[in-house]
Every structure is written in structure tokens, then in C-alpha cells.
Amino acid sequence: MISIRKQLVASLLAVLCGAIALGAGITFYRAREEANALFDYQLRQMALALRDQNFIGALPRPSNERGDFDFVIQVWNDRGMRIYMSHPHRVLPDQAQLGFSTVETKEGTWRAFSIPLVGEVVQVAQPLRIRNQLALMAAVRTVMPFLAMLPLLAVIGWLAVGRGLKPLDDLAGAVAARTPATLDPIAVNKVPVEAGVLVNAINTLMGRLDQAMNAQRTFTADAAHELRTPLTALQLQLQLLERADNAAERTVALNALQSGLDRAVHVLQQLLTLARAEPDNPSQTSVTIDLTEVAGEVLADHLTLAEANNLDIGLAPGTAQPQIVGDRESVRILFANLIGNAIRYTPQGGQVDVATGLNEQGQPFFRVSDSGPGIPVDERERVFDRFYRRPGTSAAGSGLGLAIVKAVAARQSAKVSLGDSALGGLAVEVIFTNAAKAV
Numbered sequence: 001m002i003s004i005r006k007q008l009v010a011s012l013l014a015v016l017c018g019a020i021a022l023g024a025g026i027t028f029y030r031a032r033e034e035a036n037a038l039f040d041y042q043l044r045q046m047a048l049a050l051r052d053q054n055f056i057g058a059l060p061r062p063s064n065e066r067g068d069f070d071f072v073i074q075v076w077n078d079r080g081m082r083i084y085m086s087h088p089h090r091v092l093p094d095q096a097q098l099g100f101s102t103v104e105t106k107e108g109t110w111r112a113f114s115i116p117l118v119g120e121v122v123q124v125a126q127p128l129r130i131r132n133q134l135a136l137m138a139a140v141r142t143v144m145p146f147l148a149m150l151p152l153l154a155v156i157g158w159l160a161v162g163r164g165l166k167p168l169d170d171l172a173g174a175v176a177a178r179t180p181a182t183l184d185p186i187a188v189n190k191v192p193v194e195a196g197v198l199v200n201a202i203n204t205l206m207g208r209l210d211q212a213m214n215a216q217r218t219f220t221a222d223a224a225h226e227l228r229t230p231l232t233a234l235q236l237q238l239q240l241l242e243r244a245d246n247a248a249e250r251t252v253a254l255n256a257l258q259s260g261l262d263r264a265v266h267v268l269q270q271l272l273t274l275a276r277a278e279p280d281n282p283s284q285t286s287v288t289i290d291l292t293e294v295a296g297e298v299l300a301d302h303l304t305l306a307e308a309n310n311l312d313i314g315l316a317p318g319t320a321q322p323q324i325v326g327d328r329e330s331v332r333i334l335f336a337n338l339i340g341n342a343i344r345y346t347p348q349g350g351q352v353d354v355a356t357g358l359n360e361q362g363q364p365f366f367r368v369s370d371s372g373p374g375i376p377v378d379e380r381e382r383v384f385d386r387f388y389r390r391p392g393t394s395a396a397g398s399g400l401g402l403a404i405v406k407a408v409a410a411r412q413s414a415k416v417s418l419g420d421s422a423l424g425g426l427a428v429e430v431i432f433t434n435a436a437k438a439v
Contacts, residue, residue, distance in 0.1 A: 004161075004165060004168075005158065005161045005162055005165060008157075008161045009154060009157045009158050009161055012153075012157045012161075013150065013153070013154055013157070016146075016150065016153060017150070020143050020146050020147065023142065023143060023146075024139045024140075024142065024143045025139075027138060027139040027142045027143070028135050028136060028138070028139035029135075031134070031135035031138035031139060032131060032132060032135035035131040035134050035135050036111070036131055039111065039126060039130075039131055040100060040111065040113070043071075043100075043111065043112070043113040043124045043125075043126060044113050044115075046071065046073075046124045047113050047114070047115045047122050047123070047124045048115065050073065050075075050117075050122050050124075070126055070127065070130050071086070071124055071125065071126050072085070072086055072087045072092060072110075072124070072125045072126070073085070073086040073122070073123070073124055073125075074086075074092065074096070074122075074123045074125070075120055075121070075122050075123070076095075076096060076120065076121045076123075077119060077120055078119045078120070080095070082094065083120075091105045091106055091107055092105060092110065092112070092123075092125055096112070096114035096121050096123040097112070097114060098114050098115070098116065098121075099113070099114065100112070100113050101113075101114070102128075103125070107127070108127050108128065108129055109127070109128045109129075110125045110126065110127055110128065111125065111126050111127075111128055111131070112124070112125040112126075113125075167191055167192050167195060168195065170191075171186070171191055171195060171198070171199065174186050175202060178206065180213055183206045183207075183209060183210040183213075184206075185203040185206060185207070186199050186202060186203055188200065188203075234257060234261065237253055237256045237257040238257060240253045240256070241253035241254060241257060285327055286325050286326055286327060287325070287326075287327075287328055288323055288324075288325055288436045289323060289324050289325070289326055289328050289331055289436075290321065290322070290323050291322040291323065291324065291331070291356045291364055291365075291366055291432075292315075292317040292318075292321065292322060292356045294328065294331055294332055294335060295315055295317075295335055295354055295356050295366060296315055297332070298332055298335040298336050298339055299313065299314075299315050299339060299354055301336070302336075302339050302340060302343055305340075305343050306343050306352065309343060309346070309348055309350075310348050310349050311343060311346055311348075311349070311350055311351065311352055312350070312351040312352070313343070313351070313352040313353075313354070314352075314353060314354065315354045315355070315356075316353060316354070316355045317355070317356050317357065318355065318356060318357020318358060319357065320357055320358040322356050322357055322358055322364030322365065322366075322432075322435075323364065323435065323436040324364050324412070324432045324434050324435055324436055325434050325435075325436050326412040326413070326432075326434055327411070327412065330408050330411060330412055331408075331412060333404065333408055334366075334404075334405055334408040334409060334412070334414075334430065335366060337402070337404050337405050338366075338368045338405060338428050338430070339352070339354060339368055341402070341428075342368050342369075342370040342372065342425075342426075342428075345370070345372040345373065345425075345426075346370045346371055346372040346425065347371075347372065350370065350371040350372060350423075350425075351370065351371045351423050352368065352369070352370045352371075353367075353368070353369045353370075353423065354366075354367070354368055355367045355369075359431065362435070363431050363432060363433060363435060364431075364432045364435050365429055365430060365431045365432070366429070366430045366432075367427060367428070367429045367430070368427070368428050369421035369422065369423050369425070369426075369427040369428075370421060370423060370425040370426055370427075371421070371423040371424050371425045372425035372426060373425065373426075374420065374421070374424070374425045374426040375418060375426055380418040383402050383418075384402050384403055384405075384406045384416075385403065405428075405430075409430055412432065412434065413432065413433045413434040414430050414431060414432045414433065414434075415430070415431050415433070416428065416429070416430050417429050417431070
């Protein structure tokens with residue numbers, strides 16, 4: 001697990017060290033510039049001070065020129081012969097360049113100043129390492145107090161960062177205090193501005209979780225209610241079967257029992273279908289789907305039911321070939337529920353039309369129109385709720401068909417809309433936004 005406090009303190013110390021290093025570099029550069037200016041002035045003054053010296057003949061070296069003397073003096077006569085050198089072991093050029101110059105030798109880099117005097121040329125030279133050492137010592141003396149304070153700064157930074165992160169600990173405690181029964185949002189005005197985005201995300205997540213849990217509780221209660229009714233009926237029908245005195249009564253009881261079983265199985269199948277259609281179900285695969293082909297298959301499966309109700313049902317494919325990318329089985333479930341609902345609610349001798357194609361925006365669509373009673377405008381949103389059935393509905397059903405359609409459509413990037421059919425009943429249109437790209 002990554003520690004924000006350690007990262008912040010380490011970053012702070014790294015910035016401080018970088019600043020100290022930069023300051024040391026600037027100090028070294030400035031000190032060297034000042035040392036160069038000072039020692040250049042000293043070289044010139046020493047050369048001028050030697051103008052009255054007599055270097056003719058074998059003159060002894062000055063008594064103050066010890067082995068650790070930093071300067072080297074050379075003198076040439078007017079014929080270019082070197083007549084004096086304070087340190088013979090130094091390897092310097094045999095000729096002097098008037099003025100200031102920088103000389104590279106095997107002993108290092110030297111800074112020299114040469115000046116012509118009466119009949120002579122005097123040169124004073126000094127190794128640059130002396131100046132660099134002085135500049136380095138100045139830089140070290142400047143940064144040493146800051147380096148010595150780094151441990152103290154680390155402790156102060158650790159405590160300061162810990163104090164700054166305390167609101168996060170409080171936020172963690174507030175989140176931990178939430179339970180499935182109390183998912184109240186966290187007050188944004190009590191957290192730092194920097195944590196506002198996190199708090200908003202947590203509140204959004206808890207809001208979705210609260211909705212999901214409420215939906216789950218509602219679904220569980222509705223499912224228990226819907227299953228209790230057919231199971232209670234099965235229990236009563238079984239008792240009637242036990243009490244039957246003759247074959248005719250047993251036949252009636254068996255038929256009623258079979259009908260109750262069919263309804264219970266249908267409810268269970270619809271519940272399983274709805275569970276598979278939920279967005280968090282990972283068992284779906286995406287392939288290229290021809291909507292006209294799938295609509296034809298589903299329509300063929302429902303022909304027997306449509307003929308039993310004496311319905312005029314048919315498929316009217318569009319001129320374009322509507323193809324999408326999605327889960328084929330889910331699309332079949334969506335089409336089957338819409339066509340099944342249209343057949344179930346259309347009266348005897350009515351008409352059901354199925355159509356596929358591309359709309360004006362080039363989006364694939366699937367449409368089912370019927371001549372049934374339709375759905376009033378004020379109820380068209382509620383019919384997508386689970387287990388909702390319009391009052392006075394006599395057709396058999398579980399109230400899950402359109403809920404399944406809505407869930408599958410959301411999973412397949414589609415939008416479902418209800419409208420009035422030209423046949424006088426309901427028109428349900430599904431528009432897909434995940435159209436397959438043309439190859």
C-alpha cells in the first residue's frame with residue numbers, strides 16, 4: 001500500500017535538496033567569478049610591483065617564496081630569453097602573451113598576467129584550482145547549515161503532512177460509518193476542497209448503491225408476491241385434485257394444476273431472463289447481428305401462437321440491412337418479449353406488424369405495431385416497472401416483459417419508445433446506437 005505521507009515528505013525533501021544543490025551551484029559560480037576578479041586584480045598588482053626589481057644576473061629567490069607559494073613569476077629580457085623563474089619545476093610556456101590569458105599545462109590550468117616593462121616582460125601566473133577550491137569552500141559553507149537542518153525539516157514535514165491529511169482520516173471514518181441501511185451522502189462543506197471530487201464520487205456511488213439496494217428489495221418483495229400467488233393456487237389445486245371423486249373432476253383439477261405450473265415456470269423463466277439482462281452480467285458476447293434475420297426467427301417461433309389467436313402477423317423488412325454489434329441471445333429475448341406481448345394483448349382477428357430497417361439518422365431499428373388496446377400516455381413510463389400490470393388487464397402475464405425489454409435495451413445500447421400504432425394500438429420501437437461498421 002502506498003503512503004501519501006511518505007510520498008509527500010520524500011517529495012518535499014527532494015525539492016529542498018534540489019533547491020540546496022541549485023543554491024550551492026549558484027554560490028559556487030558567483031564565488032568563482034568574484035575570486036577570479038579578485039585574483040586577476042592581485043596578479044596585475046604583483047606584476048606592476050615588480051617593475052623596479054633588478055632581474056639581471058643570478059638573483060636569489062625571494063625569501064618568502066616557499067614551496068606552498070601559489071604564484072609563479074617569470075621574467076624575459078628584450079631578446080626573449082627567460083632570465084628569472086621563481087619555480088623552475090613549473091611547466092609554463094617559454095613565451096608570454098601580454099595581458100590576461102588562460103594557459104593549459106600538464107599540471108593543470110593556469111591564469112597568467114604579462115606586462116612589458118623597461119627592457120623586460122614580467123609574467124605572474126596562478127593555478128586555477130586555487131580559485132575553484134576557494135569557491136567550493138564558500139559554497140559548502142553556505143549550504144552546510146541547510147543540510148544540517150534537513151533531519152529537522154523532515155520531522156516538521158512529517159508532522160505537517162500528517163496534520164494536513166487528517167481530514168482524509170475523518171472522511172474514511174465517515175464512509176466506514178455508513179451501512180446498507182444508512183447511505184446518507186457525506187457533507188461536502190466539511191471536507192477540504194482537494195477532497196471534494198472524491199467526496200462527490202463517493203456520494204454518487206452511495207446514491208447508486210442505495211438505488212440498487214432499494215430496487216433489489218422491491219424486486220425481492222415483488223418476486224415473492226408474484227411467486228406466492230401461483231404457488232398458493234397450486235396448493236389449492238392439489239387439494240382439489242385430492243378431493244376429486246371421479247375422472248372428470250380429476251381432469252379439471254389436473255388441467256388447473258398444469259396451468260398453475262405453467263404460470264409459475266413462466267414467472268421463474270422471466271426472473272432468470274431479467275437477471276441475465278442486468279448490466280453487471282458478464283456472460284454476454286458481442287457479435288455482428290442482422291436484425292431482420294433475428295426478427296424472422298423470433299416471428300417464426302410465435303406463428304403458432306398467432307394462428308391460435310387468428311392474428312394477421314408479418315415481417316416488413318426495410319430496404320437497408322440493419323446490423324448491430326451485440327449479444328445475439330439478448331436481442332432474441334428482446335424481440336421475443338415485444339412480439340409475444342403484441343400477440344398476447346391483441347384481440348382475436350387483429351393484426352401485428354413487425355418491421356426492421358434504418359431510420360433517417362442511419363440507426364438500426366426494430367418496430368412492433370399492433371391493433372390492440374394500446375397503453376395510455378400517462379402509463380407508458382410505469383409499464384417498464386417490474387411486475388407492473390395495468391388495472392383491468394385480462395391477458396396472462398407476469399408484468400416482467402417490458403422490464404426485461406428495458407434492461408436488455410440498456411445493455412445493448414438501445415433506446416425503447418412507446419407510441420401510437422397506425423393499426424390503432426401500440427407501437428414499440430427500439431433504436432440501436434451500436435450499428436455494425438460496414439466492411
